[in-house]
Amino acid sequence: MRFMTAAAIGLLAASTFLAPAAAPAQTPRDTVVMAKAIDDIISLDPAEAFEFSGVEAVANIYDKLINVDPKDPNKLVPELAESWSVAADGVTFTFRIRSGAKFHSGNPLTAHDAAYSLQRAVTINKSPGFILTQFGLNKDNAAQRIRATDDATLVVEVGKPFAPTFFYYCLTAAVASVVDSKVVKANEKDGDWGNAWLKQNSAGSGAYSLRTWRANEQYALEANPNWMKGAPKNRRVVVRHVPEPASQRLQLEKGDIDFARNLSKDQIAAVRNDPNIVVESSRKGYILYLGLNQRNQNLARPEVREALKWLVDYEGLEKNLLDGVYVQHQSFLPQGFPGAIEDKPYRLDVAKAKELLAKAGLPNGFSVTMDVRTTAPIADVAQALQATWAQAGIRLELLPGDGRQTLTKYRARNHDIFIGSWGPDYFDPHTNAQTFGMNEDNGDNAASKTLAWRNAWNIPEMTKAISGAVLERDPAKRVATYEATQREHQKVSPFVIMFQQIEVAARRRNANGFALGIMSDMNSFAAITKN
Amino acid sequence: MNLARTTRLLGREVAAVAVTFLGLLLVTFFIGRVVPIDPVLAAVGDRAPAEVYERVKVELGLHLPLHEQFWIYLRKVAAGDLGQSVLTSNPVLVDIGRVFPATLELATLGTIIGVSLGVPAGVLAAVHRGTWIDQAVRVVGLFGFSVPVFWLGLVGLLVFYRVLGVVGGPGRLGVAFDDIVDPITGVILLDAALRGEWEVFRNAFSHLILPASVLGYFSLAYVSRMTRSFMLEQLRQEYVTTARVKGLPERRVVWRHALGNAMVPLITVIALSYANLLEGSVLTETVFAWPGLGRYITNSLLNADMNAVLGGTLVVGAVFIGLNMLADILYRLVDPRAR
Numbered sequence: 001m002r003f004m005t006a007a008a009i010g011l012l013a014a015s016t017f018l019a020p021a022a023a024p025a026q027t028p029r030d031t032v033v034m035a036k037a038i039d040d041i042i043s044l045d046p047a048e049a050f051e052f053s054g055v056e057a058v059a060n061i062y063d064k065l066i067n068v069d070p071k072d073p074n075k076l077v078p079e080l081a082e083s084w085s086v087a088a089d090g091v092t093f094t095f096r097i098r099s100g101a102k103f104h105s106g107n108p109l110t111a112h113d114a115a116y117s118l119q120r121a122v123t124i125n126k127s128p129g130f131i132l133t134q135f136g137l138n139k140d141n142a143a144q145r146i147r148a149t150d151d152a153t154l155v156v157e158v159g160k161p162f163a164p165t166f167f168y169y170c171l172t173a174a175v176a177s178v179v180d181s182k183v184v185k186a187n188e189k190d191g192d193w194g195n196a197w198l199k200q201n202s203a204g205s206g207a208y209s210l211r212t213w214r215a216n217e218q219y220a221l222e223a224n225p226n227w228m229k230g231a232p233k234n235r236r237v238v239v240r241h242v243p244e245p246a247s248q249r250l251q252l253e254k255g256d257i258d259f260a261r262n263l264s265k266d267q268i269a270a271v272r273n274d275p276n277i278v279v280e281s282s283r284k285g286y287i288l289y290l291g292l293n294q295r296n297q298n299l300a301r302p303e304v305r306e307a308l309k310w311l312v313d314y315e316g317l318e319k320n321l322l323d324g325v326y327v328q329h330q331s332f333l334p335q336g337f338p339g340a341i342e343d344k345p346y347r348l349d350v351a352k353a354k355e356l357l358a359k360a361g362l363p364n365g366f367s368v369t370m371d372v373r374t375t376a377p378i379a380d381v382a383q384a385l386q387a388t389w390a391q392a393g394i395r396l397e398l399l400p401g402d403g404r405q406t407l408t409k410y411r412a413r414n415h416d417i418f419i420g421s422w423g424p425d426y427f428d429p430h431t432n433a434q435t436f437g438m439n440e441d442n443g444d445n446a447a448s449k450t451l452a453w454r455n456a457w458n459i460p461e462m463t464k465a466i467s468g469a470v471l472e473r474d475p476a477k478r479v480a481t482y483e484a485t486q487r488e489h490q491k492v493s494p495f496v497i498m499f500q501q502i503e504v505a506a507r508r509r510n511a512n513g514f515a516l517g518i519m520s521d522m523n524s525f526a527a528i529t530k531n
Numbered sequence: 532m533n534l535a536r537t538t539r540l541l542g543r544e545v546a547a548v549a550v551t552f553l554g555l556l557l558v559t560f561f562i563g564r565v566v567p568i569d570p571v572l573a574a575v576g577d578r579a580p581a582e583v584y585e586r587v588k589v590e591l592g593l594h595l596p597l598h599e600q601f602w603i604y605l606r607k608v609a610a611g612d613l614g615q616s617v618l619t620s621n622p623v624l625v626d627i628g629r630v631f632p633a634t635l636e637l638a639t640l641g642t643i644i645g646v647s648l649g650v651p652a653g654v655l656a657a658v659h660r661g662t663w664i665d666q667a668v669r670v671v672g673l674f675g676f677s678v679p680v681f682w683l684g685l686v687g688l689l690v691f692y693r694v695l696g697v698v699g700g701p702g703r704l705g706v707a708f709d710d711i712v713d714p715i716t717g718v719i720l721l722d723a724a725l726r727g728e729w730e731v732f733r734n735a736f737s738h739l740i741l742p743a744s745v746l747g748y749f750s751l752a753y754v755s756r757m758t759r760s761f762m763l764e765q766l767r768q769e770y771v772t773t774a775r776v777k778g779l780p781e782r783r784v785v786w787r788h789a790l791g792n793a794m795v796p797l798i799t800v801i802a803l804s805y806a807n808l809l810e811g812s813v814l815t816e817t818v819f820a821w822p823g824l825g826r827y828i829t830n831s832l833l834n835a836d837m838n839a840v841l842g843g844t845l846v847v848g849a850v851f852i853g854l855n856m857l858a859d860i861l862y863r864l865v866d867p868r869a870r
Contacts, residue, residue: 033706039830050576127579199620212710215619217822238706242820246685247701250693256700402833407577408569425578447581
């Protein structure tokens with residue numbers, strides 16, 4: 001009994017000791033606190049970061065030469081470059097760097113830094129490196145083709161007369177951020193261009209500098225009072241890794257965080273009723289689709305491909321499973337991209353699908369498997385499809401797996417059907433056109449393994465049309481090519497494109513000004529205020 | 532003579548530990564290589580072009596035959612280098628130096644809670660066998676066995692954090708208390724106390740107490756069941772009857788004599804349950820956004836980040852072996868026959 005009494009007294013003492021410590025559940029006025037799953041961050045080096053969260057952080061630390069107008073994504077706006085032009089030869093681009101910009105270190109930002117940054121990204125050529133190397137730049141010619149002719153002039157010579165808009169849009173990607181060459185050079189090790197150091201530190205000129213970074217735990221940003229666009233409206237941003245959405249919700253309701261970034265559909269619905277919480281949303285570039293492997297004899301029949309497009313209850317899924325997090329979308333360019341189309345030719349029509357299956361010689365349907373990662377809402381959508389397809393006699397077996405596991409199988413072309421999402425790599429129509437519509441070599445050892453390749457879809461003609469579009473110098477004609485290709489793609493492709501993602505950020509009512517864009521690198525913290 | 536024997540025994544012990552570690556590494560290594568996950572993906576992501584993919588594959592040494600990869604890894608470990616984690620870009624040792632103290636803090640307080648409540652509860656249940664007290668302890672224990680930790684954690688947060696507001700939320704510290712205390716040991720409570728930062732200490736404690744109680748509850752469920760059965764065993768022994776006949780107060784008979792003897796097997800039980808918690812509790816760590824060892828290993832495994840997984844496995848192995856040794860020593864102290 002004595003033990004019990006002692007324990008009870010102990011607990012009581014502990015709770016009185018605790019009470020005042022836990023009471024002030026308010027975040028500091030000048031600090032913005034976000035809860036987000038940030039375990040996808042591999043690197044904070046702008047030449048290497050390529051995941052959602054990493055790119056978002058990089059975009060708030062570094063500046064680029066030019067950027068997309070957040071109000072009109074079809075328009076380019078100056079950032080570090082105050083003007084730019086292309087010579088008559090179509091390959092020589094000149095950028096005039098604005099004067100007076102400074103890095104966080106206090107070093108002045110010049111064209112030499114810009115040249116160094118692009119050379120660096122091309123030379124170390126990490127995951128996003130191809131966004132620049134696709135213009136014929138590589139580690140051997142970088143020094144000669146990317147150069148600063150004086151402190152204010154950057155010249156880049158690309159390999160072919162590409163569509164100028166294509167090159168400009170690629171320069172808005174995080175990989176083309178400008179780094180402080182003096183600081184990075186000082187932290188170089190074994191010719192790594194400072195990569196090891198820059199993974200975990202920052203050397204930029206953007207709205208914030210990186211204050212702390214602990215993988216799988218949190219990162220903190222410190223406002224840059226000398227930012228070229230004016231000091232951010234808050235002093236510090238802390239992004240904490242909170243993997244469990246339910247925990248994020250509790251923290252937001254309690255007021256311990258200002259933003260919850262990963263709430264599920266049900267949680268969003270629940271917090272909408274809280275007067276202290278506002279839900280913001282914005283269309284993201286991510287597309288939810290099915291990939292039908294053309295090595296499967298049944299899926300290779302054109303009628304079967306079409307039938308499956310009639311066998312999706314687009315409306316029902318949106319309403320019942322995806323409300324507020326996905327919207328219907330049936331073409332490979334996400335809404336908000338240059339060249340995107342609104343056409344939605346398909347709806348649920350079981351009779352039509354049956355007809356098509358009969359035409360394909362499969363009046364009784366067939367059996368097929370689908371690799372499904374076991375996360376919401378993908379797993380739920382897959383189950384709904386299973387039920388719908390059964391009505392047409394298609395026996396769908398779901399093979400659950402972890403994200404990396406299903407992806408490994410998909411990349412090796414060992415799937416029948418893959419359900420997943422795809423996001424654009426950079427803000428230009430070519431990114432999705434290329435992956436969904438180009439397959440230069442359908443062999444197992446192809447150099448370019450696009451999504452079309454992963455599904456073994458052999459399409460020499462569409463490949464040619466799309467590779468022509470990147471050389472089209474007339475922007476209007478270029479857009480027309482993408483529109484036409486998408487309409488053809490909708491008809492014949494082995495991709496059942498179903499939905500476009502909506503990014504949702506729930507916030508405390510007093511935390512205003514977070515800008516969400518279609519790409520992760522358009523998400524900006526600088527205007528967030530708390531009152 | 533005696534010295535030679537001690538040396539021989541010690542040598543045997545060391546050899547046994549070495550073989551255990553080797554086996555542990557071997558199994559983990561090959562499991563990691565047979566799981567159908569591509570480790571290069573963790574390093575470069577899904578969208579890397581083929582050339583980058585191939586280059587990184589070579590950089591990671593994954594193009595070599597399996598046995599060669601293992602041999603290279605072993606040589607590095609022998610030199611004290613656990614390699615680098617692909618996911619965090621840190622040396623694995625640095626990562627573990629950060630996540631292990633977080634788990635240690637949680638598991639230690641969890642075990643203290645579990646033992647300080649579980650042992651008395653088990654004793655009471657045994658003494659009052661068949662009464663409502665026994666039933667109550669049983670129900671509490673059963674609940675602990677059957678309720679998912681995930682659910683218990685979320686409900687705990689809802690009640691004590693959201694509604695009552697008596698504890699801190701997910702995470703190890705409130706934002707305002709971040710980066711005040713320079714780490715010495717990595718165990719925030721200890722560091723804050725050593726530096727005399729009592730505000731930080733209180734905040735850290737308020738964040739720690741709920742997840743520790745959740746873990747402690749599971750430990751309590753187990754420890755109380757085991758204590759009860761060990762006590763029943765002891766209470767049947769003749770020496771207990773003798774003590775009672777001699778007129779010793781019942782309290783002394785139960786808490787000193789019977790529990791003293793039940794302590795011997797109980798030490799092993801407690802050590803094992805502590806070791807279990809030290810492995811890291813993935814679900815608890817997820818709900819409470821606790822950057823601990825369990826989540827580190829699991830996340831690494833799901834991304835086939837094998838250096839991190841192997842490093843984590845070594846730590847877990849060391850914890851088990853260490854606690855076993857500790858239990859042996861305690862055992863000898865408590866039980867005169869084992870001396």
